[in-house]
Amino acid sequence: MQAEAPWDKPERNAMSRIAYVNGRYLPHRDARVSIEDRGYQFADGCYEVVAMRSGVFIDAGLHLQRLRRSLAALSIRFPMSDAALQVVMTEVARRNAVREGYVYMQITRGVAARDFAFPAPGRPSLVMTARAKALVDMKLMATGIRVITIPDQRWARPDIKSIALLPNALGKEEAKQAGAYEAWQVDRDGNVTEGTSSNAWIVTRGGEVVTRQADHGILDGVTRQGLLRVIAAEGLRLSERPFGVAEAKAAAEALLTSSTNFILPVVRIDDTPIGEGKPGPLAKKLAAAYADYAALGGSDRS
Ligand code: PDD
Numbered sequence: 130m131q132a133e134a135p136w137d138k139p140e141r142n143a144m145s146r147i148a149y150v151n152g153r154y155l156p157h158r159d160a161r162v163s164i165e166d167r168g169y170q171f172a173d174g175c176y177e178v179v180a181m182r183s184g185v186f187i188d189a190g191l192h193l194q195r196l197r198r199s200l201a202a203l204s205i206r207f208p209m210s211d212a213a214l215q216v217v218m219t220e221v222a223r224r225n226a227v228r229e230g231y232v233y234m235q236i237t238r239g240v241a242a243r244d245f246a247f248p249a250p251g252r253p254s255l256v257m258t259a260r261a262k263a264l265v266d267m268k269l270m271a272t273g274i275r276v277i278t279i280p281d282q283r284w285a286r287p288d289i290k291s292i293a294l295l296p297n298a299l300g301k302e303e304a305k306q307a308g309a310y311e312a313w314q315v316d317r318d319g320n321v322t323e324g325t326s327s328n329a330w331i332v333t334r335g336g337e338v339v340t341r342q343a344d345h346g347i348l349d350g351v352t353r354q355g356l357l358r359v360i361a362a363e364g365l366r367l368s369e370r371p372f373g374v375a376e377a378k379a380a381a382e383a384l385l386t387s388s389t390n391f392i393l394p395v396v397r398i399d400d401t402p403i404g405e406g407k408p409g410p411l412a413k414k415l416a417a418a419y420a421d422y423a424a425l426g427g428s429d430r431s
Contacts, residue, residue, distance in 0.1 A: 147224040149217055149257040154224060157258075166254055167238040171245070172293035174237030174254075175199040179218065180264055180388040180423070184228045187388070188427035189215060191351045196236070199290045205238050205253055221259045230261040231389055235292060264391050265420060273396030273408040274310035276329075276385070278374050279303055281314035281322045281346075288345050297325040311385060313377070313398070320371035322346050327387035328353040331372055331380035332411050339380075342369040352386040352419070355427050359418045365411075374398070382409030384416075391423065392416040 148160040167173035177196045180187045193211045200207050209217075218232050234257040241248035282296045300312040304325070311324040321329050322341060328350040330340045338360055343349035360367050377383060383395035383403045392415055394408035403409075 146258070146260075147221065149221050149255070151252075151254055151256075154220070160256070162254055162256065163240045165240050165242060167241060167248075168235065168254065168292055170243050172291065173203070174205070174235055174292045175203065175290050176233065176235040176292050177290065178388050179232045179234075180391075181222055181227060181231060181259075182229050182264055182423055184222075185424075185426045186215075186218065186232075186429070187423045188351045188355055188429055189218070190429050191354055191427070192388075195290060195349070195351065196234075200236060202286070202289045203238075203291070204247070205236065206250060207236055207253060207255075209255070217255075217257060221257045225259040225261070227259045227261045229264060230259060231264075232257060232259045237292070262389060264389065264423075265416070266390070266393075269310070269390075269393055270408065270413075270416060273394040273412075274385075275308065275397040276311045276313050276324070276383075276395050277304050277307050277309045277399055278315050278321070279312045281316050283314070286345055287322070287348055288343070290348055300325040309397075310393070311395075313374075315374055316346060318371070319373045319375075321374060321377055323348065323350075324385050324387075327385040327390060327393075329377075330356075330384045330386065331377050332382035332384075332409065333376075334379075334381045336381075336411075337366045337368055338411070338415075339368045339370060339372050341371055350386055350388075351427075352388055352391065355422055356386055356392065356415060356419055358428060359415065359422050363414075363418060378403070380404070382412050384412045386419075392419050 146157045147154050148157055150160045177192045179192045237254045239251045239253045279300050304312040313324055313329050314322045316322050323329050332338055341347055378398050378401040381404045385393050394412035396403055396406055
């Protein structure tokens with residue numbers, strides 16, 4: 130009998146998970162990419178995480194727009210229409226019995242002998258997986274979460290959703306070791322850019338919602354874009370501008386957004402309680418309003 134590879138074991142007793150790999154749907158244990166894939170060699174690729182709730186993708190259109198922008202910035206060709214990509218997304222979710230959770234997709238420049246410069250244009254690699262997850266964590270909504278602050282050590286283009294996520298992984302681990310949920314990265318001017326896998330927001334004592342402008346310094350989150358629409362619809366005051374750590378610590382409320390967490394209230398930054406040290410009224414209101422927005426697919430709804 131053939132020895133079992135270690136990476137096969139975690140899925141052994143679980144329902145067989147199915148991945149899409151370059152045109153084929155395969156059980157995870159059979160899903161493979163080449164060791165010379167440029168994603169593996171150089172992190173030469175992009176990704177998207179698209180949330181699904183009640184079987185409906187949330188803002189799939191905005192995710193695909195951002196994916197095409199990221200790929201174009203890296204001159205990676207992507208030979209599939211949005212419609213075809215959405216068929217694969219739906220199929221991967223269906224084959225994994227996911228109705229609430231997310232689809233992960235990764236596109237790399239493809240397979241080539243290791244050389245820093247680009248190979249002759251070839252076939253990009255596309256891998257897609259799906260995972261069930263409750264997108265609204267009632268416990269975290271009730272308690273709120275803690276964040277720590279860390280220096281932003283990433284490259285100068287975090288607006289490109291590249292798979293090069295080492296600084297993000299290091300930051301998240303630091304947060305975990307500190308008993309926090311997320312780490313807010315701080316640029317050289319002392320301003321908060323964003324979390325390691327989420328966007329950062331505060332509510333000033335004057336009731337203004339503040340989040341950093343979507344420049345090259347942050348990923349323009351799709352949840353961020355959705356929440357901006359919700360804020361406009363609610364008639365709230367908003368400012369897209371930089372904010373510093375001291376301003377964040379003195380804020381009335383703080384929150385974060387991402388596709389896999391929707392909206393979570395932040396109740397402590399480093400050792401400083403925010404507001405009354407519990408989830409604030411506006412964070413709760415925005416979380417409820419965003420859930421309504423997401424229920425119909427976000428801005429994809431017709
Ligand atoms: N991360 N900023 C960073 C650095 C991110 O990695 C993410 C998302 C966000 C929020 O973007 P969105 O609202 O489009 O999910 C902001 C995903 C969820 C991840 O890497 O798993």
